[in-house]
Amino acid sequence: MSVLIKGGTIVTTTGRYVADVYAEDDKIKSIGKNLAVEADETVDAGGKYVLPGAIDPHTHISMPFMGTSAQDDYETGTISAACGGVTTVVDFDLQQKGESLLEALERKKSWAEGKAAVDFSLHPAVMDPRPEVIEEVKKAILDYGTPSFKIFMVYDFRVDDATMIKLLEETKKYGGLVQVHAENVYIIQHMNEMLEKEGKLAPYYHAVSRPNIAEEEAVSRAAKMVELTGSRIYIVHLSSKEGLFKVKEARDHGIEVFAETCPQYLLLNEDRYKEADFNGAKYVMSPPLRTEESSEALWGGLKGGDVQVVATDHCPFDFHGKKDMFGKDDYKKIPNGAPGIETLLMLMHTEGVVKGRISLERMVDVLSTGTARMFGLKDKGEIIVGKDADIVVFDPEQAFTITQDKLHMNVDYTPYEGMKMTGMPHAVYSRGKRVAEWNGEQLAFVGEIGRGRFVKREPFEGF
Ligand code: URP
Ligand code: ZN
Ligand code: ZN
Numbered sequence: 001m002s003v004l005i006k007g008g009t010i011v012t013t014t015g016r017y018v019a020d021v022y023a024e025d026d027k028i029k030s031i032g033k034n035l036a037v038e039a040d041e042t043v044d045a046g047g048k049y050v051l052p053g054a055i056d057p058h059t060h061i062s063m064p065f066m067g068t069s070a071q072d073d074y075e076t077g078t079i080s081a082a083c084g085g086v087t088t089v090v091d092f093d094l095q096q097k098g099e100s101l102l103e104a105l106e107r108k109k110s111w112a113e114g115k116a117a118v119d120f121s122l123h124p125a126v127m128d129p130r131p132e133v134i135e136e137v138k139k140a141i142l143d144y145g146t147p148s149f150k151i152f153m154v155y156d157f158r159v160d161d162a163t164m165i166k167l168l169e170e171t172k173k174y175g176g177l178v179q180v181h182a183e184n185v186y187i188i189q190h191m192n193e194m195l196e197k198e199g200k201l202a203p204y205y206h207a208v209s210r211p212n213i214a215e216e217e218a219v220s221r222a223a224k225m226v227e228l229t230g231s232r233i234y235i236v237h238l239s240s241k242e243g244l245f246k247v248k249e250a251r252d253h254g255i256e257v258f259a260e261t262c263p264q265y266l267l268l269n270e271d272r273y274k275e276a277d278f279n280g281a282k283y284v285m286s287p288p289l290r291t292e293e294s295s296e297a298l299w300g301g302l303k304g305g306d307v308q309v310v311a312t313d314h315c316p317f318d319f320h321g322k323k324d325m326f327g328k329d330d331y332k333k334i335p336n337g338a339p340g341i342e343t344l345l346m347l348m349h350t351e352g353v354v355k356g357r358i359s360l361e362r363m364v365d366v367l368s369t370g371t372a373r374m375f376g377l378k379d380k381g382e383i384i385v386g387k388d389a390d391i392v393v394f395d396p397e398q399a400f401t402i403t404q405d406k407l408h409m410n411v412d413y414t415p416y417e418g419m420k421m422t423g424m425p426h427a428v429y430s431r432g433k434r435v436a437e438w439n440g441e442q443l444a445f446v447g448e449i450g451r452g453r454f455v456k457r458e459p460f461e462g463f
Contacts, residue, residue: 008045023389053087053390058311074115084342087390116452125150145456172231175459182218203280216242223250232256241297312340316411376458389432
């Protein structure tokens with residue numbers, strides 16, 4: 001199978017240029033002006049961008065959570081990814097009590113078997129930190145191809161600071177990366193108790209119960225553990241100006257704290273929780289949406305380099321029957337999470353690039369090249385010879401209005417309903433095979449279910 005993409009504008013992290021791209025048998029084989037090669041498929045990309053496929057390193061596919069499960073499985077989740085220009089997914093794999101990390105990985109890989117439409121990898125989430133599990137970290141980094149480890153400072157399955165320190169020590173030795181959901185659980189518990197006494201249980205109080213200071217404190221504490229151990233950490237779904245300040249403060253002192261944010265924290269704010277008819281429940285996620293001040297600060301962090309990755313935290317639950325049933329009388333029971341894998345690239349282009357908040361090149365960095373580097377995806381993330389032909393031919397002029405019925409995610413709403421996009425994927429390739437294409441109205445999936453492979457990742461090499 002071969003494809004020739006002719007005359008598009010290839011975008012890198014440092015610039016752009018017009019050239020042809022020829023891909024054969026999974027790989028980018030040559031790049032140049034007027035390539036004289038015959039291919040099975042030729043695409044005229046004149047006036048379009050040729051981007052590396054986006055990488056989403058924060059998804060919760062089929063994750064059991066809060067008495068239910070995140071609704072996209074590997075089939076619907078990766079079809080949605082493909083239709084949004086996401087060609088690699090790094091999904092969280094929550095270790096169960098008594099499991100080894102390897103058992104957890106084999107279990108989640110079996111869920112993906114025959115279902116993934118694009119390539120995927122896994123981050124083990126350490127939830128049962130027995131001594132033998134901490135010892136297994138070395139193997140996970142060097143043998144299993146999963147060098148990043150998620151820990152939670154909140155939820156019932158959180159780990160304590162001692163576990164964080166042990167993991168930081170182990171990952172430092174072998175080139176791993178600890179990823180942390182940073183919120184202070186005691187602040188949240190205290191706020192929950194106060195709000196409960198006052199009968200304040202509507203969706204809006206979800207935001208009140210998790211103030212910016214809860215993130216600020218947890219980021220600051222995690223950064224101190226990094227200072228102590230000389231290791232490195234990656235803060236997932238950074239949401240607040242105060243949290244960002246702590247990231248920046250650490251980085252300014254040479255402490256290796258990396259950060260990811262998500263479109264929801266860049267584009268939506270806490271007013272959404274006040275939407276009528278319980279619609280505020282659609283935005284119940286943790287950390288919660290903040291104010292515009294935080295969003296503006298996060299755009300600044302992305303532009304300036306203190307935030308290195310944009311991911312989705314894709315964790316969909318239906319509004320009808322899940323969000324509106326479980327939590328009708330109490331925000332604490334609303335399943336936390338929202339859909340987003342399919343809208344990542346279009347939102348970052350329209351809201352980031354077209355509105356002048358970040359350059360096109362920076363978008364490529366935070367969605368692809370920098371993400372690949374952060375997570376050891378050595379064959380992904382760039383349009384250069386030798387890399388996997390994970391390519392998005394992107395039409396920067398294509399208009400699209402986001403509506404749930406034009407998306408593929410297995411959920412009954414999108415937080416971005418009605419938003420007008422400028423720029424959409426025209427054709428999406430996963431290892432040289434077309435997996436999605438613009439059909440005049442929306443993206444259509446044209447790939448092969450089960451072709452997506454588990455990708456072994458490399459240890460962290462520094463940034
Ligand atoms: O609300 C969220 N973010 N749900 C998914 C789990 C997590 O904390 O990332
Ligand atoms: Zn989280
Ligand atoms: Zn998450």
